[in-house]
Amino acid sequence: MQRLSRDLYETWRESADVLEKDRYGEKVLRLADGTFLKLFRRKSWFSKNALYPPAKRFADNASSLKRLGIPCPTVLHLYRMSAPYRSIVHYQPIAGTTLRQLLKEDPNLNQEDVFTQLSKFISQLHDHGVYFRSLHLGNIVLTPNGTLGLIDISDMRCFGKPLSRRMRHRNYEHMMRYKEDWAMVRSTLQPGNVKK
Incomplete structure (x- = not known):
């Protein structure tokens, strides 16, 4: 991972749109x-993130998904930044609209x-061994071209064999x-109302 200076980050940030942030700061920026x-903070110095930063996990998952032919972001660079520490993935998003x-x-x-x-898409993911804990209509x-793809892929594991x-x-x-996703779905398609 390449070091990203605070000065360069602030330069990028000046012309960027902040798409997501929390009380710890920016989480997702769309650059000019x-x-x-996408910025990831380290929640603890003794967590697994210290050895395997989320930005690296994001990049590894993107590579795995591309090998499987599943549309996902294209990683351009991985960075780390200090004061405060962040692991950062710089990527090209996939075109399209979330189901949400x-x-x-x-x-x-x-x-x-x-x-x-x-x-069918979720069954395909499971058959390929993709376990995505943040799987929801917003991701x-x-x-x-009418196919489905995945975003926000750091919270994922690719096992290389079908899921149990x-x-x-x-x-x-x-x-x-x-529940907010399913509230938008017509009642005939609500989970539990679909005829089997």
């Missing part, structure tokens, strides 16, 4: 050239078709926790 910076955005913004969306495609993108039934179930449970 359309690329993104589509549900909110497109009243003519054919939800049945989208969720049929989503079901799944419908690309301009238990792990598949846990992945679906993670998705079901996001």
Whole structure:
């Protein structure tokens, strides 16, 4: 990982849009050239993140997904920054719209078709051994060519073999926790109302 000076970061930040931040500072920036910076803080000096920074995990996951033919961000550079410490991934985002955005913004969306495609996509991920604990409609993108892809991929593991039934179930449970997503889904498609 390359060292990023605070001066260069501040220069980039001046012309960037801050897309996400919390009480510790910026988390995601869209730079003037359309690329993104995602910043990860170290929550503890004794955590696994000290040995395997989240930015590196993001890059490794992107490489694994690309080998599987699954659309995802393209990593450009990895950085580290001090005072305060951050591991940073600089990447080109994938084009498209998240499923969450589509549900909110497109009243003519054919939800049945989208969720049929989503079901097949998740099964494909599981068959490829992709376990994504942050799997939700805000992290799944419908690309301009009509395929689904993934973003925000640091919280993921690629096992290289199909997931067990238990792990598949846990992945679906993670998705079901996001009640605001399912509130936008027509009642006929709500979990539990779909005919089997």
